[in-house]
Amino acid sequence: MRHNINRRQFVTAVGAAGMAGLAGCSGEDDEDTLSWHAGGTGGTYYPLSNNFKTIVEEHTDYSLQVQSTGASLENVGNLNREEAEFALIQNDIAYFAYNGTGHEDLEGNEMENIRGVATLYPETIHVITQDDSGIETIEDLDGGTINTGDAGSGTQVNALQILETAGIEEGDFTEQNTDFDTATDQIRDGDVDAAFVVGGWPVGSVENLANSAEISLVEVSSDLREDIMGAAEWFAEDTIPAETYEGIDEDVETVSVQAMIATHDGVDDDVVETVTETIFDNADDIDQKAEFIDVDSAQDGMPIDLHPGAEAYFG
Structure with a gap:
């Protein structure tokens, strides 16, 4: 017998994450420093984000400030409040947040400013x-x-x-x-x-x-x-x-x-295009989930609108 999913807990979690969001980092004095929100240090998000940090800092003038967080639900809230430029999230959470679905309490509270960059791995x-x-x-x-x-x-x-x-x-x-x-x-x-x-x-x-x-x-x-x-x-x-x-x-x-990179519509198109291009053009330097991260599959399972900077790269 199939059971309809009750997403009340999802809404509660979103509210909690919103109230407990990290201090904003997009107000850094150094405009070349980008805040990248990952996940817990015991998971995959954090070491993979540091892979991206190494690649971006080696090949561009940008610096990534990688932060350990509670992961997907906290991260969509941080993106929605523009407290991070980039974050790793799950594709299902991206869909919920963008569309304000899952429970009647989310109706009218869509996080419509979050944007997709690329999907990465299962x-x-x-x-x-x-x-x-x-x-x-x-x-x-x-x-x-x-x-x-x-x-x-x-x-x-x-x-x-x-x-x-x-x-x-x-x-x-x-x-x-x-x-x-x-x-x-x-x-x-x-x-x-x-x-x-x-x-x-x-x-x-x-x-x-x-x-x-x-x-x-x-x-x-x-x-x-x-x-x-x-x-x-x-x-x-x-x-x-x-x-x-x-x-x-x-x-x-x-x-x-699916894990994915997300951003928000307040991030400059050139910034997103540069970071996206740098990561995927240097994917051979990734040592976390490298067998899955590829430009040809980077839009598989993308549940939300792409950021124009990512669109410019993926065409």
Whole structure:
């Protein structure tokens, strides 16, 4: 049976992220310094953003100020308030924010100034548990204690969507909210039954956990994958290959969203075109998710209008 996704939690998270936005950086005295908002240091956004920083600073006169944040939901709020020039976000969160969809409380509150630059790579949903937990399916999480990611993060939104589609609703489980590093510590210490981590594999925090403890990755079954993708079109089928993490000897079937670079319409066209061109013309220098980041696929799954500077580059 398919379940309609309740996105009330998404709206709550957006409001919280908006109230707790970082201090604005677009008012820097040095106009050549661009604020780039990433994610937690234990995920993929932060090291990848520092790849981009190295490339941009080597080949242009711009400097990127990379900031660790709560990731997608916080980042769209920061872009909307023009507190960052660029940010990494999930494509589903970009769609929600731009269109003001997901819940009646968002109607009339569309973040229409955010703009797309490029899509990058699949953001794979990892559901982690201790190897001897006995948890084999998403449905087995009913009644458990689950870390769904940082409050106000795209990970939390995805986790709640997946749980609800599996028939596990608010009140059916105890929710914990932390960054990925803390979540994996909680798995190691037995403080939670499972944790959701969303990022391009291998995710550093999951690697570190797997190297020091025996873990299991919970498969999203084929029937549930179909239900998830039917209820939310931004999800796609994905696989975490065997041997990606220590002790995981078989492929793990799951779902993913897309990571993307976003900006806002207040950023100068030349700035966006220069940064975009520099990143993609020097993609060989990227060491995070390099196999996915390519000019030919950089508009796959783009859910919002492109910034004119990105349009000028991609044609």
